[in-house]
Amino acid sequence: MIIGIIGGGQLAKMMAQEARKLGLGVAVLDPQEECPACGLADYRIAGSFMDGEKIRKLAEISDVLTYDIEHVDVETLKELEEEGYQVHPSPRILQIIQDKLVQMETMKRAGVPVPKFVKADKDELEEKAREFGFPLVQKTRRGGYDGKGVVIIRDEHELTKLLPADSMLQEFVRIEKEIAVMVARDQYGNVEVYPVVEMVFNEANILDFLVAPAKIPDEKAKEAQEIAIKVVEALDGVGIFGIEMFLSEDGRILLNEIAPRPHNSGHYTIEACLTSQFEQHIRAITGLPLGSSELLIPAVMFNILGKGYGKPRVVGLKEALSYPGVYVHIYGKPLVRPLRKMGHVTVVNRNLDKALEIVHKVKEIIKVVGDGS
Structure with a gap:
């Protein structure tokens, strides 16, 4: 079996490593040599x-298609799916995820708790912002990632910071913690x-860094897991999904964003x-049984992050x-x-505080720098 991956970055690399371990072949589409x-x-x-x-050429040499990035040609993937090619997660899901407003509307209809939000077209941003009230968060509907396309507007004086793009204006959630849950679902x-x-x-x-498991009450952890499962089931998703959420200061758990692929978290x-998220994704999209997600040791x-150029x-x-444990x-x-x-x-360490202590030391030691720095 050949797994076709649209994207050849680090997520595709780690997927390919797991595919190789299972004796599966890999085909990759990427602009970089x-x-x-x-x-x-x-x-x-x-x-x-x-x-x-x-993309069609990749499909023709693959038994199943997947991707390590959301910003791909969805229309071609939809055509391929209609023609009988296996594409997981479905391009229908990708189409929802690519538009942050549609993503939130879909989740709200499914009963998933989300922050308050409103649609704001490019030519009405200031008017909509004033109506919505401050502080607020602007998220451009398309193209944002790793903080790009997101602006916090705290009051009227900061309206000049608005990005000139069709957007979603969202409640500024006073956050106690940002949390995430990975969910795998098979066919x-x-x-x-x-x-x-x-x-x-x-x-x-x-x-910057991530702590597993989260230092939150057990009942809140259970609630977050249930919300994450609800998100993936609402999408009828197949594969691994990263569900990012907010735990607010007033105790609410609210959806932030969905990643229909392996995720940094x-x-x-x-x-x-x-079972790693990467092996789980390969298992899910190829019809193999899912592995156990049990946490063996805190991490x-x-x-x-790169420093300089070259x-x-x-x-x-x-x-x-x-x-130890690095x-x-x-x-x-x-x-x-x-x-x-x-x-x-x-x-990894049996003592989570000890793991954190080691992380703060190692963060100061290991670097990837450009030779032109």
Whole structure:
């Protein structure tokens, strides 16, 4: 069986590693000549994620299609699905996810708790913002990720910060913690839900580090898992899904965003769980039984973000690996740029506080820098 992946980044690489372990073949579509997943692929097609002809070519050499990025040509994928090609998660889901307003409307109809929101077209942003009330969060309907396309407007004086794009204006939630849950669902409706994790973001709104399990009451963890399952079942999703949520200061759990693919908040599962998110995704989309999502050991994960520009050079690897329970993943991206995700580190320890202590030390040691810095 050949798994066709649209996208050849780090998520595709880690999917391909799991596919290989199960004896499955891999085909990748990516515009980069040296994409992280390219070295693991049996077939590589060079091309844009929006190139319908190249996507169709990938489908013709694959038994099932999936993707590691949402910004792809959905119309071609819908045509392929209608023609009988296997595409998981369905492009119908991808179409919902690509538009943040449609995503929230769909979830609200399904009874999923969401922040208050309103549609705001490009030419009515200021008027809608005043009507909605401050503070608020503007999210552009399309194209945003890792904090891009998101602006906080605290009062009328900050209306000049509004992004000129069709948007959704959303309630500014006073957050106690940002949390996430990975959910796997197979073609028969079976579900595996992972522990709730808590996330800390940096100034650029990129995940800085993550703690598994989240330090929240058991009843709140159970509620978050139930909401995450409800989201995936409402979508009739097949594959792995990252469900990001807010735990508000007043105790509400509200949906933030959905990722229909392996997700940054699930990287810890490689070392900490019986079945990683990547193996789970491969199992789900190929009709294999889902694995157990049981957490074997507490974990803390942090992203290694690029420093400078140029070809990557890893600094501090030897010293970082001298600490117990440290696992380093370098993605193999050919070029560094500031804040680009170049790898991640997971630290496991029976004592979560000890894992956090090690993380804060290792974060200062290991770097990926550009040779042109």
